[in-house]
Amino acid sequence: xxxxxxxxxxxxxxxxxxxxxxxxxxxxxxxxxxxxxxxxxxxxxxxxxxxxxxxxxxxxxxxxxxxxxxxxxxxxxxxxxxxxxxxxxxxxxxxxxxxxxxxxxxxxxxxxxxxxxxxxxxxxxxxxxxxxxxxxxxxxxxxxxxxxxxxxxxxxxxxxxxxxxxxxxxxxxxxxxxxxxxxxxxxxxxxxxxxxxxxxxxxxxxxxxxxxxxxxxxxxxxxxxxxxxxxxxxxxxxxxxxxxxxxxxxxxxxxxxxxxxxxxxxxxxxxxxx
Amino acid sequence: xxxxxxxxxxxxxxxxxxxxxxxxxxxxxxxxxxxxxxxxxxxxxxxxxxxxxxxxxxxxxxxxxxxxxxxxxxxxxxxxxxxxxxxxxxxxxxxxxxxxxxxxxxxxxxxxxxxxxxxxxxxxxxxxxxxxxxxxxxxxxxxxxxxxxxxxxxxxxxxxxxxxxxxxxxxxxxxxxxxxxxxxxxxxxxxxxxxxxxxxxxxxxxxxxxxxxxxxxxxxx
Ligand SMILES: Nc1ncnc2c1ncn2[C@@H]1O[C@H](COP(=O)(O)OP(=O)(O)OP(=O)(O)O)[C@@H](O)[C@H]1O
Ligand SMILES: [Mg+2]
Numbered sequence: 346x347x348x349x350x351x352x353x354x355x356x357x358x359x360x361x362x363x364x365x366x367x368x369x370x371x372x373x374x375x376x377x378x379x380x381x382x383x384x385x386x387x388x389x390x391x392x393x394x395x396x397x398x399x400x401x402x403x404x405x406x407x408x409x410x411x412x413x414x415x416x417x418x419x420x421x422x423x424x425x426x427x428x429x430x431x432x433x434x435x436x437x438x439x440x441x442x443x444x445x446x447x448x449x450x451x452x453x454x455x456x457x458x459x460x461x462x463x464x465x466x467x468x469x470x471x472x473x474x475x476x477x478x479x480x481x482x483x484x485x486x487x488x489x490x491x492x493x494x495x496x497x498x499x500x501x502x503x504x505x506x507x508x509x510x511x512x513x514x515x516x517x518x519x520x521x522x523x524x525x526x527x528x529x530x531x532x533x534x535x536x537x538x539x540x541x542x543x544x545x546x547x548x549x550x551x552x553x554x555x556x557x558x559x560x561x562x563x564x565x566x567x568x569x570x571x572x573x574x575x576x577x578x579x580x581x582x583x584x585x586x587x588x589x590x591x592x593x594x595x596x597x598x599x600x601x602x603x604x605x606x607x608x609x610x611x612x613x614x615x616x617x618x619x
Numbered sequence: 620x621x622x623x624x625x626x627x628x629x630x631x632x633x634x635x636x637x638x639x640x641x642x643x644x645x646x647x648x649x650x651x652x653x654x655x656x657x658x659x660x661x662x663x664x665x666x667x668x669x670x671x672x673x674x675x676x677x678x679x680x681x682x683x684x685x686x687x688x689x690x691x692x693x694x695x696x697x698x699x700x701x702x703x704x705x706x707x708x709x710x711x712x713x714x715x716x717x718x719x720x721x722x723x724x725x726x727x728x729x730x731x732x733x734x735x736x737x738x739x740x741x742x743x744x745x746x747x748x749x750x751x752x753x754x755x756x757x758x759x760x761x762x763x764x765x766x767x768x769x770x771x772x773x774x775x776x777x778x779x780x781x782x783x784x785x786x787x788x789x790x791x792x793x794x795x796x797x798x799x800x801x802x803x804x805x806x807x808x809x810x811x812x813x814x815x816x817x818x819x820x821x822x823x824x825x826x827x828x829x830x831x832x833x834x835x836x837x838x839x840x
Contacts, residue, residue, distance in 0.1 A: 396744050421746030431741025435759050435834035444745050477836025493745070 346372050347393060347501065347533065352402035354388050354558075362388040363558030365402070370550075372500070375527060375534035379544040379581075380554030380561075386537040387428075389558055390503050393535065394423045406501070421445050424494030424532070426507040430486040432478040438464070438489050439474030445497040463492040468522055484515035491523070495530075502532045508543070520546055541582050545570075553578055626808035640793070642813065648789035649817065652708070652780045656715025657723075657772050664720045665765075668727020672761075673753050681728065685721035693718050693779050701786045711783035718779060719772035726768010730761025763829045770825035777818045781810070791817070 347370040354363045363385040370376045378386045391397040392404045395416040404411045411419060432441045440447070442463050443456035451459075461471040467488040478486055487507055494502055504523075508516045520543060527534060536547050544551045545566035553561045553569070555577060562574040570589065573579040583589050590605045593613055600613035629635065635642050671677050693714050700710035734757050742756045743749075758765070781792025794810030797803070 391744075394744065396740075417746050417748050419746075420744060425744050427737075427741055427744065429737060431737060431744070433738060433742065433756060435756075435836050437836070444747075448746060448751070479836055 346370065346405075346407055347535065348405040348408075349389065349392070350403045350405060352389070352392060352399040352404060354385070354392070354397060355400050361557060363399075366558040366560070367402075368552060368560070368563070370533060370535060372533050373531045374549055375532075375536060375547060376550045376552060377536045377538060377544040377548030378552050378554055379538055379541055379548075381539060381556065384554040384556045385558035386539075386554060387505055390505055390535055390537050393501070393503055394420045394425060396420070421448065421497060422499055422501075424497070424499040424502040426487075426490045426494045426502070426504040428506045428509055430478070430483075430490045432486060432489060432493070434478055436477075437474065438476050438478060438481065441478065441489060442474075442492045442496055444493060449497070459496065460492070463495055464489070466495070466526070467492045484511045484519065487511060487519060488522075491526075495526075500533055502534045504534065504536045506538055507536075509538070509540075516543075523547065553581055622804055622808060625805035626812060629805045629809045630812070642791075645789055645791050645793055646813070646817070649777070649780050649791045649814075652712065652715070652783050652788070652790055653773060653776045655708075655712050656776045656780070657719050657769070659712065660716045660719035660772060661723055661769070663716070664723035665727045668724040668768075669731055669753060669758070671724075672728035672731025673749070673757060678728065681724055685724050688717055689721045691717060694782055694785070697782050697786060706787050708783070708788055710786060711780075711788060714782075715776045715779065719776050722771035722775065723768050726765050726771070730764035730768070731757045732761075733764055734760045759834050763833045766825065766829045766832060770822060770829065773825065774818050774822050777821055778814060781814055 349366050349368045352363060352366050353361070355361045362383075366385075366389060368376075378389060380386055388397055392399050393406070393411065395411055395414070398412065406414075432438075433444070436444075439457055439460040442460035443451075446456040446459060447453070457474075461474050464471050464474055469485060469488050469492070473481065473485065473489075478489065481489065487510070490507060491504075494504075508519045511519065524547070534547075536544075538544050538547075549565065550563065551566055551569055552563045555561045561581070562569055562578045569578065569582060573582060591602050591610065593600050594603055595601070596609075600615075601609050602611045602613055604610050630642075638644070667681070671681050696714040696717060697711050700713045704710045704713070731753070738760070739752060739756060742752050747755065780790050781795055783790050784792030784796045791810050791813045794813070795807050798805070798807030798810060
């Protein structure tokens with residue numbers, strides 16, 4: 346369980362990224378923070394592994410204040426997938442995946458076989474293990490980032506816009522893989538994105554942030570869609586006048602679903618799935 | 620032109636290539652003085668440079684001191700240190716250390732600074748200690764710049780080590796100062812040629828080493 350207890354962060358330059366934020370994330374839950382750029386998502390996420398220390402309030406993991414935990418130990422116990430993969434360019438893919446096990450003194454051979462198994466687990470050919478990160482595509486690098494985060498079998502997984510830099514098709518694939526992995530592994534996931542569709546797909550709970558880390562609304566995707574708290578949330582999730590208000594029209598004998606701007610988004614099939 | 624030819628025939632004389640004051644002995648002395656100066660300078664400058672690069676602190680001070688040290692005339696330093704420490708090796712070596720430090724310092728801190736801050740951030744976020752970040756990420760990735768600092772220092776010192784002979788030491792400078800005394804210009808010229816050739820050879824060898832030690836996987840410029 347991760348608990349943010351009235352945390353705030355004002356950076357040395359004077360920017361207040363987060364004013365006063367509280368949230369509890371249950372174990373094995375996946376929670377997505379979503380908000381516009383600069384709303385404090387990364388700042389909040391990095392408080393969990395002490396890459397950022399809050400200037401007020403506390404972050405607790407299983408009721409222990411992280412401020413009292415050695416940051417190096419804490420970071421090794423938490424998986425962290427970064428926006429731009431953050432792989433070490435001078436180490437092979439397998440060595441990158443095995444970073445934490447190697448730091449923890451696991452033998453080279455065992456770390457390597459674990460790394461190769463993890464590569465397969467995230468849907469990569471284990472033969473990619475001997476390449477360097479620069480020899481992989483962006484999507485492959487992100488998968489390696491996920492494999493690396495899983496290497497020490499952490500309970501907590503932090504994912505900061507992990508699929509932000511890949512094209513929509515690869516992105517959808519990676520999202521699907523993540524859902525599959527999560528159904529197998531049951532980690533506590535804190536996920537950050539500014540893509541509301543991704544938030545609704547990944548998150549059991551979604552937290553919509555205003556600038557300053559202020560919670561605009563929090564709930565399951567269905568709850569938020571059904572009952573947006575205010576205009577900000579409504580415009581953010583695109584309900585009301587937005588793309589989520591759909592209507593049906595008949596075109597060449599097919600029931601075509603159109604959005605508010607009359608753009609076709611799909612075809613209606615009755616009872617095709619049960 | 621004829622003096623150049625005479626210099627080469629001086630060099631070609633086989634008797635010059637043996638004995639305690641032959642070219643090989645002087646060459647080894649020259650290399651030995653260079654190594655002494657650069658190693659002592661490195662022991663001082665590299666740790667400080669790496670620390671400045673890693674922490675980002677004290678950079679202004681280091682740059683200012685390096686600039687000041689660069690402006691010091693080495694011959695003047697040798698004379699000054701010679702007056703203080705007497706005839707012998709100590710004074711010139713001390714001057715070479717002063718000469719080598721700025722390049723080594725700059726090489727060390729720019730090596731660390733050249734590493735993408737996002738890579739360093741990622742290493743820290745994975746749970747590397749500051750020492751591990753320095754030794755396993757910043758130094759390996761910055762190695763070519765670190766070595767180029769060594770290359771500059773070595774080439775500078777090699778070209779200057781002949782001044783050691785000015786206060787009674789060996790080295791290739793012996794030929795130059797002896798030639799000067801005896802007005803034996805071919806010998807002077809031959810000594811200079813040897814120094815220049817040595818500097819060039821070392822420069823090329825170290826450039827090759829820079830290439831070989833560039834981290835694999837990192838994009839090369
Ligand atoms: N190290 C820092 N020093 C100073 N200000 C910072 C620092 N990191 C972030 N900020 C500021 O804090 C605010 C919140 O930044 P943060 O990175 O948490 O936003 P974000 O929600 O993750 O944005 P994005 O979606 O663009 O990644 C921004 O105004 C940013 O400029
Ligand atoms: Mg961010």
